Amino acid sequence: MGEVSGGFIGLVAVILSLGIPMAAMYTYFRVKRLKTDERMAAIARGVAVPFEEPVPPAARSRKNAILLICGAIGYMATFGVIAGIEHEPDTWTAAAFGLIPLSIGIGYLLDFTITRREAHS
Numbered sequence: 001m002g003e004v005s006g007g008f009i010g011l012v013a014v015i016l017s018l019g020i021p022m023a024a025m026y027t028y029f030r031v032k033r034l035k036t037d038e039r040m041a042a043i044a045r046g047v048a049v050p051f052e053e054p055v056p057p058a059a060r061s062r063k064n065a066i067l068l069i070c071g072a073i074g075y076m077a078t079f080g081v082i083a084g085i086e087h088e089p090d091t092w093t094a095a096a097f098g099l100i101p102l103s104i105g106i107g108y109l110l111d112f113t114i115t116r117r118e119a120h121s
Contacts, residue, residue, distance in 0.1 A: 068105030
């Protein structure tokens with residue numbers, strides 16, 4: 001087994017960092033097109049196709065809040081465990097970056113509660 005050169009690793013990193021998002025976008029638009037084609041075929045046969053109801057903003061805010069808060073807690077817990085295992089207090093610096101998505105998630109949660117209160121009144 002030979003040693004892998006740094007240039008090869010960099011090339012793989014660039015290909016993956018550009019290729020994965022492009023594959024995700026292709027998949028997203030392909031699925032969207034298939035759904036549209038399916039709806040058009042149903043309409044051509046005379047089948048009544050109900051339109052999808054848009055997601056209310058409160059539900060979107062709640063979902064974003066849950067995902068961001070849970071992701072931030074997991075990120076911070078991961079670096080906290082690493083700091084405990086390695087006995088390196090500097091690792092807590094990396095865990096502190098989890099406060100950014102945590103605060104954004106709390107903002108979304110506040111938006112959800114305000115939107116829900118406005119809808120009830």
